[in-house]
Amino acid sequence: MGSHTHEHRHGGHGHSHGEHGHTHDGIDWSTRIGYLRREDAVAAEANAGIAERLGGGLAGGATIVDIGSGAGGQAAAFARTLAGRGGGRIVLVDAVPELLDAAGEAVAEALGGGVTGESVIVEKVCVDAASDELLKQVPEADLVWASRVVHHLPDEQAGVDRLARLVNSGGLLALSEGGLATRYLPWDTGVGEPGLQDRLIAARDLWFARMRAEMPGAQRMPYGWGAALSKAGLADVTAFSALIDHPAPAAPAVREAVVEWLTALSERMDEDLSGTDRDAVRALLDPAADTYVGARDDIFLLSAATVYLGRRP
Template sequence: MSVHTHDDIDWADRLAQLRMADSLDAGALAPVARRLLGRVPGRPTLLDVGCGAGGMSVLFARELVARGDGGTIALLDATPELLAEARRAVSGAAGGDVEVVGVHGDLADPRLAERVPAADLVWASGVVHHVGDQQAALHALARLVRPGGVLALGEGGLEMRCLPWDLGVGRPGLEQRLLAARAEWFAGMRAGLPGSVAMPYGWPRALREAGLEDVESFGALIDHPMPGSDLLREYVVQRVGWLAESAGDRLDADDRATVAALIDPDGPDFLGRRDDLYLFGAKAIHCGRLP
């Protein structure tokens, strides 16, 4: 069953792409999991809000097993297919002392704090920007944190790049135009969310406004150089198709035809047969402690 959330994105349809992204990001995000867990006590309770396919909580589980601490990881997602996949993946990574629970729910639920355990670490990646009032969403997330606990966000960073400038088909600079169209789509998505409110300042200030202290931001570099693996090539094909789908009519007819040629596995210009694809960008992490 495919589910469209309040942002009108069919996240279940993107499960394969989310799995691939989790695999490609794991090397860069494992140190992030270790750094965040270093800020919380032993045997912690973790809450992954909008867990997707579970990639980050797999890394949390592995770190808890390596530390020998154990603990609890609670997974929250509004899409049943993603929640089931996350629970499967995280349970596979968790040791016997790490309990994994799944909660079907949404950050916008006003009674969410009654449905999930209070957490020593609340993680929300790429979630808050899908809520109309982002600052109110951060206040809601802060209410899920135990006193002295940590709220951490994965938001922003440097947009991933994966294509050469000149692909030998269509006009050079396709990726730049795809990303520009995606940015226009994102602005329209934000404006169309129920109760959309501008937040004209950055995530560190937003965390402080939500009552967090000791706020810091840092980055995680995603760097997979060319020629890239089979997984990377498959991911790039999916990503280019997704960017074009998001762009819609913001791309001109020539660029749409170019994308169609690039993602056609039976065509001569199929991206999946190239040896010059890569993945380069950065994830931004912002976190703070609840007094």
């Protein structure tokens, strides 16, 4: 949501639930590892800040559980924080085996395989976050982290309740949900009508609402994430936001990520865009056009991820 708010209302990797790569949201996350890695790369600084803020106060030997670990960007940041505090254990949890492998590789790379790495134990658990099997297979932890996962579960409050049960007494549950939608296009791109970015965000919100409505067994949660943490029995509920800011002219890696987000968004949300906007998006994605987002020096990336946290009494 890694990066944190790119793909739809809350972001792009709610992938800790389902079978054979397909999850409750109907997305085959096993095909999106490259996308998730690029998302992690552009969010690296924000991820490091989150890891230090949440993990910096943990005692040596602490256990961190990462629910829906994706390509492992945040887990890698947590692993570095644990290594800097004398070690500990990080448990990667996902329902997609390919993502678990990718996250394991990211953590191993972050630790460098040296002496520092040996102080951090890494475990992988393949389980659906919407199932009570989670409570049987995943150990209790000092910090349970879930980035843009719960909004993909059919019953979000039940999902929060389940995650809260994984937290040790005195430990933290932290959910990265919501924040500010990612912006990366100038107001007037030179093709179609100005204000395309706002209409893309509106189309993404329609897609998200449809995804929730069509999800088997979906329950509405008509209140905010902080209230959900309180209802789960957690205390000292609060929140903070992490900024992801890559001003123009953005590095090639950022522009490449924008090309991929815009491509994915246009494929899913084409039906919710006007003909003019569909043509504009195609022009922005045409490598032969001078409007191509991958080559423009006015492309930027600005978003904020909000992290809600509560302590288990």
